[in-house]
Amino acid sequence: MSSYNPLNNQNQNQTNLSSAVENKGLFNRLLRNLSNFGMKYDDMILRNTVGVGVNEDPYSQKNNSMYDFFSQKAVASVLNKKSIPYLDRSYADKRRILREYSIKDEIRDFVSAVSDEAIIYGTDKDFCSPDPLSNDFPQDVKDKYQEYFEVIYNKFGFNDNITAWNMMRDYLIDGYVAIEIVWDDKKKNIIHFNRLRPETLVPAYEPAIGNLWIQFPEDPQLRRIFLDSQIVFISYSTQNDFAETSYVEGLIKPYNQLKILEQTKIMFNIINATIYQKFTIPIKGLPRQRAEEQIGQLIADYSEEIEWDDTMGTVSINGKKHLPYNKQIWFPEGDAGTPAMELVSPEGHNLNEDILLTWFYNVLKRASKIPHQRFDKDSGGGTVFDDAASMTRDEVKFNNFVNRLRANYKELIVKPLRLQMCMEFPELKDDEVFLNQVDIIFVSNQLFEEWKRLGNLEKRSGILSTLLGIQTADGKPYFHIDYLIDKIMKLTQEEREENKAYWIKSAQGGGAAEGGGEGGAEGGAEAGGMEAGGGAQAAPEGGAQAAPEAQAGGGAQAAPEAGGEGGAEGEFEF
Numbered sequence: 419m420s421s422y423n424p425l426n427n428q429n430q431n432q433t434n435l436s437s438a439v440e441n442k443g444l445f446n447r448l449l450r451n452l453s454n455f456g457m458k459y460d461d462m463i464l465r466n467t468v469g470v471g472v473n474e475d476p477y478s479q480k481n482n483s484m485y486d487f488f489s490q491k492a493v494a495s496v497l498n499k500k501s502i503p504y505l506d507r508s509y510a511d512k513r514r515i516l517r518e519y520s521i522k523d524e525i526r527d528f529v530s531a532v533s534d535e536a537i538i539y540g541t542d543k544d545f546c547s548p549d550p551l552s553n554d555f556p557q558d559v560k561d562k563y564q565e566y567f568e569v570i571y572n573k574f575g576f577n578d579n580i581t582a583w584n585m586m587r588d589y590l591i592d593g594y595v596a597i598e599i600v601w602d603d604k605k606k607n608i609i610h611f612n613r614l615r616p617e618t619l620v621p622a623y624e625p626a627i628g629n630l631w632i633q634f635p636e637d638p639q640l641r642r643i644f645l646d647s648q649i650v651f652i653s654y655s656t657q658n659d660f661a662e663t664s665y666v667e668g669l670i671k672p673y674n675q676l677k678i679l680e681q682t683k684i685m686f687n688i689i690n691a692t693i694y695q696k697f698t699i700p701i702k703g704l705p706r707q708r709a710e711e712q713i714g715q716l717i718a719d720y721s722e723e724i725e726w727d728d729t730m731g732t733v734s735i736n737g738k739k740h741l742p743y744n745k746q747i748w749f750p751e752g753d754a755g756t757p758a759m760e761l762v763s764p765e766g767h768n769l770n771e772d773i774l775l776t777w778f779y780n781v782l783k784r785a786s787k788i789p790h791q792r793f794d795k796d797s798g799g800g801t802v803f804d805d806a807a808s809m810t811r812d813e814v815k816f817n818n819f820v821n822r823l824r825a826n827y828k829e830l831i832v833k834p835l836r837l838q839m840c841m842e843f844p845e846l847k848d849d850e851v852f853l854n855q856v857d858i859i860f861v862s863n864q865l866f867e868e869w870k871r872l873g874n875l876e877k878r879s880g881i882l883s884t885l886l887g888i889q890t891a892d893g894k895p896y897f898h899i900d901y902l903i904d905k906i907m908k909l910t911q912e913e914r915e916e917n918k919a920y921w922i923k924s925a926q927g928g929g930a931a932e933g934g935g936e937g938g939a940e941g942g943a944e945a946g947g948m949e950a951g952g953g954a955q956a957a958p959e960g961g962a963q964a965a966p967e968a969q970a971g972g973g974a975q976a977a978p979e980a981g982g983e984g985g986a987e988g989e990f991e992f
Contacts, residue, residue, distance in 0.1 A: 443648055446605040450627055452647040452837055452847065496621040496629070497657035503594055503617040504635075509663070510617060513592055516666045520591045524676075525669050528786040529590050532665065535820050536827070537583045540861040544571070545582050546831065549857040553911060559843060563856075566838045570831060574611055586827060592616070593654040593664030598644065599834055608838055611650075619651065650833050652826050672782040679775050681726070688724075688733065787819050828858050875907070882906045 443449045496502075503509040519525055539545045548567040551560050576582045589595050594616035602609050614633065622630040631649040634640035654664045662668040699716060701709035725734045783790055789812035836856045840847040885906070888896045903909060909917070 441643055441648075442603075443601055443605055443645060444627070444643055446601075448605050448841060449601065449645050449647045452645075452840060493621050493623055499656060500651060500653040501593075501655050501657045501663070502620060502653075503663075504620040505657070506663075512663060512667075513617070515670075516591055516593075516664055519670050519673065520666050522673060524782060525666060525673055528669060528788060529587055529666065531786075531788055531792075532590060532820070532823070533583055533586045535816075536823050536860075537586045538861045538863055539579050539582075543577050543579055544861065545576065546571075546828070546858040546860045548835070549855065549859050550912060551852075551855050553915065555852065559839075559846075562842055563835075563839060566842070567831075567835055567858075570608060570834050570838065573608060574830070585830070586823075589652065589654065589827060590665040590823075593662075593667070595650075595652050595830065597650040597830060599648050599650060599837070601648070606841055608834055611834075614649075616651065616653075619649070647837055650830055652829050654826070669782065669785050672778065672785045676775070676778045676782050679778055683775065684733075685726075787816055789813050789816050824860050828860070831858055832856060878906050878908070 503513075506512075520529060537545050548564060551563055571577065574581065585595060596614040596616040596619055598612040598614055599608055600610035600612055601607065618633045619631050620635055622632050622635075624630055627645070629646040631644040631646065631651070633642040633644070655662070697716065699713055701712065704712065723736050725737075726732075727734070780790070783793055789810065791810065791812070835858075836853060839852075839856065846852045882902050885897050885902055886895060886899070890896050903914075
């Protein structure tokens with residue numbers, strides 16, 4: 419692996435640390451405890467990893483110290499997830515080219531369309547919201563979780579309805595976004611986020627500290643050293659990915675091919691709309707030098723210089739933007755003879771047909787990953803689907819592509835949120851369940867997601883009704899309602915609790931529920947309805963009345979005996 423290792427040994431480590439501009443957070447114990455956050459790459463893993471990783475250079479480990487071995491392993495773990503532009507010396511020129519192409523008409527529209535699809539602001543000026551924590555965590559943890567999300571969201575400036583969109587656009591063009599997390603003096607709270615140039619950063623590792631990021635590693639005057647808990651770095655591709663660096667890079671080749679055909683067609687029409695002139699200049703009796711001067715003068719007077727401006731899309735002839743329709747030519751008659759001029763029509767292939775042009779335009783649309791039906795200008799970009807059955811595979815693939823973009827992009831918020839929560843509750847730092855639950859939910863206008871969810875619920879409810887009808891030999895339902903709610907409806911714990919809350923609210927607002935029989939069901943909140951999991955009541959044939967009890971974990975209970983007035987309670991059997 420070709421990488422920069424600024425810390426060859428402990429003495430060199432101290433020299434490099436002191437040569438950098440002072441970073442107080444580098445020596446802060448709290449931040450250093452989180453220096454491996456998100457990577458889980460400690461010394462034990464390094465010591466017990468035997469094989470040479472895909473992003474490691476086996477020859478660079480020869481004659482190196484044990485520290486270099488650790489650094490190779492740790493840095494390779496970063497490269498398995500991200501690509502580092504600093505390791506690509508050609509990236510500076512590539513970024514300039516990417517930005518130049520990003521303002522071209524078609525590519526600009528594609529980038530804007532994908533950004534619009536990925537970042538959608540809702541009515542509350544938020545493009546995302548925190549994914550709620552489960553009820554396994556205390557209420558104070560959940561309250562802080564919501565509070566810190568709002569703080570981090572506002573510190574980024576995402577509440578202005580445009581910053582997050584612009585950052586997504588930069589991500590699609592450059593392929594990278596790097597953010598410095600600025601902590602307060604006590605290194606307890608995040609107070610700001612600072613955009614950095616991604617191509618100036620390179621990962622490193624120091625056993626006594628953990629994962630590091632070094633900015634301008636080869637310049638002692640500009641060098642900065644950051645803990646991993648001070649940097650958020652996202653990339654469009656990984657180091658061992660041979661695909662494009664960014665979204666725009668994949669559009670350059672088909673765009674250039676399309677433009678070559680477009681310009682060829684334009685020049686064909688311009689050339690065929692003009693008149694070719696053939697001159698015959700008599701030079702009889704003139705010396706060679708005089709003849710060359712006369713011919714050169716005539717060429718200077720009557721030749722046409724055509725210039726194409728690729729930026730503005732204009733054509734100029736002899737420096738003039740207005741194309742002349744005709745031109746008058748005057749020749750004197752002398753003793754040497756009379757000049758002759760002939761008009762010649764150009765001949766060539768007819769480039770007015772659009773078949774080839776359409777084919778290359780479709781190639782460009784395919785590279786954009788945007789569904790083809792959205793380019794149907796006659797119908798306003800295609801119809802908006804109103805049912806899951808009307809969804810095309812292109813729409814599904816595009817939705818998956820946008821979700822992959824969001825999966826990388828959300829680290830800008832998720833990582834600082836995790837760090838801030840771990841700083842507030844240090845015991846959560848090693849809680850894998852908590853770290854996995856910290857997430858955000860993007861606002862989406864994809865009707866596909868909603869229709870898919872509703873369609874699944876409809877099909878599951880039909881299956882549940884069918885299974886509830888299955889009875890044992892004595893007429894009792896075979897499946898317990900809670901079992902079906904868990905296995906068929908697959909409601910989450912939050913949805914079960916929310917459903918329970920609606921039943922309690924309904925019971926409190928409407929008074930005691932009537933039992934419906936002489937020995938009826940218990941009223942009030944206890945009879946408020948089904949348990950959080952959906953609480954369907956089974957009343958088999960014969961007029962049996964259900965007597966559900968609203969217990970926190972209890973299931974529905976039924977009185978299956980035919981004609982029983984008192985409603986004896988009978989548990990469902992499995």
